[in-house]
Amino acid sequence: MKKQFGLTISFIFLCAFMASAQQTQVVDKVIAQVGSSIILKSEVDMQYAQYLSEGNPAEPNVKCFILERLLTNKLLSQQAAIDSISATDDEVDDNINNRLRYMTQRAGGQERLEQFLNRSLLQYKEEMRSDVKEQLIAQKMQQKITEKTDVTPAEVKRFFESIPKDSLPNYNTEVELGELVVYPTLTKEEKQPFYDRAESIRLGIKAGDDFGTMARLYSQDRGSAPSGGELGFMSRGDFVKEFSAVAFKLKPGEISQVFETQFGYHFLQVLERRGEQVRARHILISIKPNQASMDRAKAHIDSIYQKVIDKQVPFSTAASLYSDEDQQTKFNGGMMINMEGMTRSSFIPVDRLDAADFAAIDTLKEGGISKPFEFRDPQTEKAGYRFLYLKSRIPPHKASLEQDYPKIQTLAKEDKLDRTVSNWFERRRKSTFIRIDQEYASCNELKEWSNISSAKHAEGDDNKLNASN
Structure with a gap:
């Protein structure tokens, strides 16, 4: 369905939290050169060590992906310099702070993280700066490469028709759902x-x-x-x-x-x-509801539910008037949106629903309303009550352009983005001096980057570079 080209931004940030400390004033082996930029063996080794520290299995081939990502960043950042694309100190700080918050949470606190890193977070933050800045610049450069890339309906149709019939994806049951939420109010x-x-x-x-x-x-x-x-x-x-x-x-x-x-x-x-x-x-x-406030919320949603069931008020109107889900569904007639992928869709795969939601709508017919039930918001962890409206249900089926246009459109755009980036890299690699050490000759991921066998003839230059470091 998609070309396997690991140069999208999601791949560049696949191991975002494995950013290594910049190695300085250490005699080190140069394993790759992109234009005037070099990549040290210690950079790959450090990122591989942190990959292992995340609990991942030992897999030497991961080093090939790490080196490819580093090569990708170098090529993008060099073009970014030509195009006057940069990252501000604020952007770098925000990115590092977000990473450190995540890492601290994963480690179980700042003290434990600092013990693992064997340095203070302040020191680690400064060591990360150059790597993070290069990643952000590479991201901006790739965004510029693809900023005008879009797909027309005709391109979506051609993409769909290019998929062999026996390779069309199968989609699970999907539903269009609305919700009305009431949270308890405390005195x-x-x-x-x-x-x-x-x-x-x-x-x-x-x-x-x-x-x-x-x-x-x-x-x-x-x-x-x-x-x-x-x-x-x-x-x-x-x-x-x-x-x-x-x-x-x-x-x-x-x-x-x-x-x-x-x-x-x-x-x-x-x-x-x-x-x-x-x-x-x-x-x-946090303000935790007591039983009295939950009882009041239950009575309130029961009265709203009865109005909808008795057809005194349409579900969409009731959601707009009474739902407490302000930011998500209240102003959308209560309808829930599937936020996955690049195209927002009102159809949600049932295997993406949590157990309580699935149980509430499993036996409903289209147009049916579930009874109110207690739930907890997965983002805020607030407890409340809700009932669901099943607008439509699409049974399991093989992909079709009529039923699945938003999903096919997303796939077509992703394919075009990949091809756009692939073509850019193919042109840029041909016009840029790139050399990769013979140690990585077995990496299939790097075959397109350079003629690795020629690296042997440049060992003398490598030694000079190594000495200069």
Whole structure:
């Protein structure tokens, strides 16, 4: 269906969290050269070691993929320099901070991560900068290469017709679903203990407790707690409005009062301002519903459900009027969207539904409404109630242009993007001096990059390069 060409951005970032420390002032073997840029053996070895540290099985051939990615980045970044494409310090900082938050969470905390890295996060962050910057520049360059690539309906049709009939994909049952969600609302008195908890921690910090330690111990934001509550540099639009209003009002070093958002009670400290961005850390105390608030929510959704069942109000109108799912489905008549792939679709494969949703709609006919049931939002972990509307169901089938146009369009565009990038690299490799060490002669992934056998004739040049390092 797609050409196997590992040069898309998803491949470039396949091992995004395996970025290695830049090796300096170490006598090292040059294993590849792209134009005026060299790649050291230690760079590949370090990334392979980190690949193993992720629990992956030992597979020497992975080094071939790592070297291909490094070659790809070098070629893209060199062209980016010609085209005046660069990455700002803010972009590099944001990318590194996101990576470190993920790595810290995976490691089980900052201290454990620093033990694994055998260095502080601050030191590791500086060592990552050049690699991350090169990756970001390579990403931007590839985006420029493909920015005007699109597919017309005629191209989609030709792509579909080019697929052998016995190779057409089979699609599982798909459904169009709507949802109406009601979350429990707590009274001021019911929320008071959560506010008091946040205020107690805040006062402790004001009295001398370490903010980062308290965040790791008590913050219920699982994404930032392992990093001491740090969120990295963020713009106004990256926060919910209540958080932005507080964050952009404070001066660096100031700690806010406790305030409420849809996620619970927070307080924050601004660490640094940089133009229209702030670097902040926060502590979140989530507001947990009690049984009384859940009972009220259940009674509320039952009354809405009865209005829909009795046809007093259409489902789409009820969702727009009463659903608490503000950002996702409320303003779409309650209809859920399949966000996978490049083309948004209203059809969702049933094997992508969680068990509760599948059970709710399994026996429904088209146009049917499930009974309200308790659920927990997978993103926010908020508990509430919802009922589902089954608009349509498509049984398992072999791909057809009529039923599956959005999916075929996505495949056609991915194929065209791959061909566009492949053609660019083919031209660029022919016009760029590239040499790869004989050690990697067995790598099928690198056959297109250079005539590896000629590397033997350049060993003298390699030795000079090695000595210069």
